[in-house]
Amino acid sequence: MSRIDQTPFPIDITDLSHDGRGVGRRDGKAVFVSGALPGERVMAVQTRRSRAFDEGRTHAVLEASPERVTPRCPHFGTCSGCVLQHLAEDKQILAKQHVLAENLERIGKVAPRTWLPPLTAGSWGYRRKGRLSVRFVEKKGKTLVGFRELDPRFVADLRECHTAVPQVGFAIEALAALIDALDGRRDIPQVEFIVGDAAAALTFRHLAPLSHRDYDALLAFGIAHGFAIFLQPGGTESVHRISAEPVELSFALPAHGVTFAFEPLDFIQVNATLNHAMVDHALALLDPQPDDRVLDLFAGLGNFTLPLARRVREVVGVEGDAGLVQRARINAGRNGLANARFHAADLTSDLRTHTWMAEGFSKLLLDPPRSGADAVLAQLPLEQFERIVNVSCHPGSLARDAGYLVNERGWRLEATGVMDMFPHTAHVESIALFVRR
Numbered sequence: 034m035s036r037i038d039q040t041p042f043p044i045d046i047t048d049l050s051h052d053g054r055g056v057g058r059r060d061g062k063a064v065f066v067s068g069a070l071p072g073e074r075v076m077a078v079q080t081r082r083s084r085a086f087d088e089g090r091t092h093a094v095l096e097a098s099p100e101r102v103t104p105r106c107p108h109f110g111t112c113s114g115c116v117l118q119h120l121a122e123d124k125q126i127l128a129k130q131h132v133l134a135e136n137l138e139r140i141g142k143v144a145p146r147t148w149l150p151p152l153t154a155g156s157w158g159y160r161r162k163g164r165l166s167v168r169f170v171e172k173k174g175k176t177l178v179g180f181r182e183l184d185p186r187f188v189a190d191l192r193e194c195h196t197a198v199p200q201v202g203f204a205i206e207a208l209a210a211l212i213d214a215l216d217g218r219r220d221i222p223q224v225e226f227i228v229g230d231a232a233a234a235l236t237f238r239h240l241a242p243l244s245h246r247d248y249d250a251l252l253a254f255g256i257a258h259g260f261a262i263f264l265q266p267g268g269t270e271s272v273h274r275i276s277a278e279p280v281e282l283s284f285a286l287p288a289h290g291v292t293f294a295f296e297p298l299d300f301i302q303v304n305a306t307l308n309h310a311m312v313d314h315a316l317a318l319l320d321p322q323p324d325d326r327v328l329d330l331f332a333g334l335g336n337f338t339l340p341l342a343r344r345v346r347e348v349v350g351v352e353g354d355a356g357l358v359q360r361a362r363i364n365a366g367r368n369g370l371a372n373a374r375f376h377a378a379d380l381t382s383d384l385r386t387h388t389w390m391a392e393g394f395s396k397l398l399l400d401p402p403r404s405g406a407d408a409v410l411a412q413l414p415l416e417q418f419e420r421i422v423n424v425s426c427h428p429g430s431l432a433r434d435a436g437y438l439v440n441e442r443g444w445r446l447e448a449t450g451v452m453d454m455f456p457h458t459a460h461v462e463s464i465a466l467f468v469r470r
Contacts, residue, residue: 149450
């Protein structure tokens with residue numbers, strides 16, 4: 034393949050793609066330009082080409098959109114952690130609503146009867162869980178710690194992160210210096226962070242045993258910065274704390290009187306404030322009543338299951354990760370919720386042998402992964418439910434599942450809306466209410 038011409042070229046941006054890039058046309062061919070907004074004319078530099086479309090980055094803004102703002106983070110334009118900082122916050126959520134609406138129309142062939150107001154919360158310092166890549170770069174003579182660059186082959190050399198909780202976001206430079214001074218700096222490919230209401234943890238993945246000197250350095254860093262330090266020499270089952278002192282990672286949903294304990298690599302919703310609002314929002318749409326029996330699929334730690342248990346006769350949570358199921362059961366017991374039961378099941382497989390499938394339920398709540406819930410929806414006796422609420426982290430799979438429910442199973446998409454779980458990123462979290470016709 035011939036080398037890409039790096040000469041900047043002018044282009045008019047007419048749309049915003051699902052991943053936050055500006056969209057324009059050059060000689061009739063679509064070009065996706067990072068750092069550009071609809072209504073702008075920019076000078077772009079091509080970074081990649083293919084038969085169907087080209088890709089580029091903004092070199093200079095010739096005519097700026099009135100919705101353009103100055104990014105807060107000095108790493109914007111290099112780091113891929115958040116790609117919409119140059120777009121006004123109130124316009125970011127509208128762009129995400131546009132993505133959801135376009136997906137519902139194009140993929141699902143459906144439209145809601147009502148659009149729900151967007152659900153938003155604080156937009157800075159919200160990210161309480163994440164994975165930082167680590168790489169020792171010989172040419173730079175130092176260790177880089179950060180999210181991936183826009184070019185995913187490289188690790189962004191971060192000094193700070195304004196979307197991570199401050200305890201993490203402003204410790205990245207110190208974390209990089211720590212790892213750079215370790216004997217095993219070449220053997221640590223990633224560090225995961227997770228932050229509860231009262232404690233925070235860092236988990237260091239390492240590919241070879243660490244020295245005693247490294248252990249001491251990690252312990253000292255944890256004490257200095259207020260982190261519980263965990264090591265992961267193998268699979269998830271190998272995670273262990275290097276200090277004997279007890280620590281409990283947990284978060285509470287005070288409005289529902291429940292507290293969740295979790296492990297360092299467990300899935301929890303990234304944005305704590307938005308999660309509080311999302312749980313309230315989902316329960317309001319589901320309208321749980323004292324006599325209801327609710328089925329909660331992809332239940333995780335019981336983020337929705339336990340609040341539901343406060344409101345209904347019984348709720349059954351089903352989750353594919355056996356470790357999460359075990360901890361959800363423990364959390365139900367600790368919160369005194371005997372009416373919350375949990376089962377482990379692969380919800381993408383044949384579920385006919387599972388006894389909970391034959392139990393009668395009045396309402397269904399779904400919180401599926403990016404792949405959606407099509408496999409389990411096709412197996413459920415949907416006629417038993419009065420309402421279905423789908424909390425989705427991918428507009429494409431929600432649109433597909435909505436199309437199935439509406440066009441093949443006779444449901445109505447009563448209401449839908451977006452939730453800004455990940456401000457300044459292109460990630461679209463949404464919620465949908467389905468009712469029987």
